[in-house]
Amino acid sequence: MPKLEIVHHPHPALRWKSKELTKIDADLKDMVEQMFDLMYQFRGVGLAANQVALPYRLFVINPTGDPEQPEAELVFVNPRIIRRNGSEEGEEGCLSLPEIFGPVTRAERIVVEAFDLTGEAFSYDLSGLPARVVQHEYDHLEGIMFTDRVNESVRRELQPQVDDLIRQMAQQQTEGLWPAEQQMLADLQQLQDERT
Numbered sequence: 001m002p003k004l005e006i007v008h009h010p011h012p013a014l015r016w017k018s019k020e021l022t023k024i025d026a027d028l029k030d031m032v033e034q035m036f037d038l039m040y041q042f043r044g045v046g047l048a049a050n051q052v053a054l055p056y057r058l059f060v061i062n063p064t065g066d067p068e069q070p071e072a073e074l075v076f077v078n079p080r081i082i083r084r085n086g087s088e089e090g091e092e093g094c095l096s097l098p099e100i101f102g103p104v105t106r107a108e109r110i111v112v113e114a115f116d117l118t119g120e121a122f123s124y125d126l127s128g129l130p131a132r133v134v135q136h137e138y139d140h141l142e143g144i145m146f147t148d149r150v151n152e153s154v155r156r157e158l159q160p161q162v163d164d165l166i167r168q169m170a171q172q173q174t175e176g177l178w179p180a181e182q183q184m185l186a187d188l189q190q191l192q193d194e195r196t
Contacts, residue, residue, distance in 0.1 A: 003034070004031065004034040004035065004038060004052040004053075004054070005038070005052065005053075006038055006042060006047075006051055006052060006095050006096060007051060007052065007053050007096060008096050008097070008098065008165050008168070008169065009096055009097050009145065009162060009165045009166070009169075010165065010166050010169055011053065011096070011169065011178075011184065012181055012184050012185050012188065013050045013051075013053040013054070013055065013184070013188055014050055014051070014096055014140070014143070014145060015143040016050055016055045016143055016188055017141070017142055017143045018049065018050060018055050018056055018057040018058075018141045018142075018143075018192075019055070019056075019057065019192055019196040020057050020078045020196060021056050021057055021058060021077055021078055021195050021196060022195065022196055023195050024077065024115075024117055024118075024119055028056075028058075028117070028195075029117055031049070031052075031054060031058075032058070032060060032075055032117060034052070035047045035049070035052060035060045036060055036062070036067075036073060038052065038095075039060060039062070039065075039095070040062075040065070040067040042095050043065060044065065044095045045061060045062060045063050045064070045065045045129070045133050046059060046060065046061040046062075046063075046133040046134075046136060046137045047059060047060050047061075047095060047137070048137045048140030048141055049140075049141075050140045050141065050143070051094075051095060051096045051140060053184075053187075053188070054191060055188045055189075055191055055192040055196075056191075056192075056195060056196070057077070057078045057079065057141050058075070058076065058077050058078075058141075059075075059076050059079070059134075059137035059138070059140065059141065060073065060074070060075050060076070061073070061074050061076070061130070061133045061134065061137060062074070063129045063130045063133055074124075075116055075117050076112070076114040076115075076134070076137070077114055077115040077116065077117065078114060078115055079112055079113065079114035079134070079138060079141070080112065080113050080114070081110050081111070081112050081134070081135065081138055082111050082112070082113055082123075083109075083110060083111035084107035084109070084110050085107060085108060085109040085110070086107060086108030086109055087105055087106070087107060087108060088105070088106065088108045089103050089104065089105045089106075090103065090104065090106065090132055091103055091104075092104045092132070092136060092146045093146075094136070094145065094146055094147075096145070097145065097146070097147065097161075097162070097165065098165075099161065100147070100158055100161050100162065102146065102147065102150040102154045102155075102157075102158055103150060103151075103154065104136075104146050104149045104150060105149070106131070106132050106135045106136075106149075107131065107135065108127060108128075108131065109125070109126065109127040109131055110125075110126050110127075110131045110134060110135060111123060111124070111125050111126075112124050112126065112134050112138075147162065
């Protein structure tokens with residue numbers, strides 16, 4: 001299993017609509033462990049597989065953001081949000097959009113169903129920060145970034161920072177640090193075909 005790393009916008013994995021996983025094995029469990037490590041390293045509270053260039057319907061969260069509280073860690077395989085209630089606005093950021101923050105309106109309370117790493121189904125009724133984190137990570141699986149959910153004036157305000165990320169990716173591709181977009185898309189398709 002190769003070492004995972006967080007990818008930044010505009011990596012095509014971030015716009016990839018993930019397909020359901022059909023196989024949970026030791027490699028997938030290793031991926032999840034690496035995802036938690038990266039999430040903590042960069043002080044996040046959630047991380048979707050898309051953010052490490054894996055096209056899988058999988059994300060991890062720990063709303064405390066504290067690696068010393070592993071009891072708060074949750075892994076969601078093939079999640080579905082089946083109910084949303086209420087509405088509240090809150091500030092969000094994203095490890096794939098470093099140093100970019102904006103207000104996003106989300107459901108105040110949700111019910112989410114998923115599978116854990118043993119293949120057991122579970123359901124959670126969540127509110128507050130855990131509900132927000134799950135909705136944010138779920139969006140990633142749909143190829144949606146939080147910046148797609150901010151209002152137009154905020155989007156215009158954030159655009160220069162987003163443009164900087166686009167320039168950085170182009171520069172890294174020129175330097176051979178990232179392959180061309182067509183190759184990245186082909187790699188994502190191959191990974192998806194192996195597990196879905």
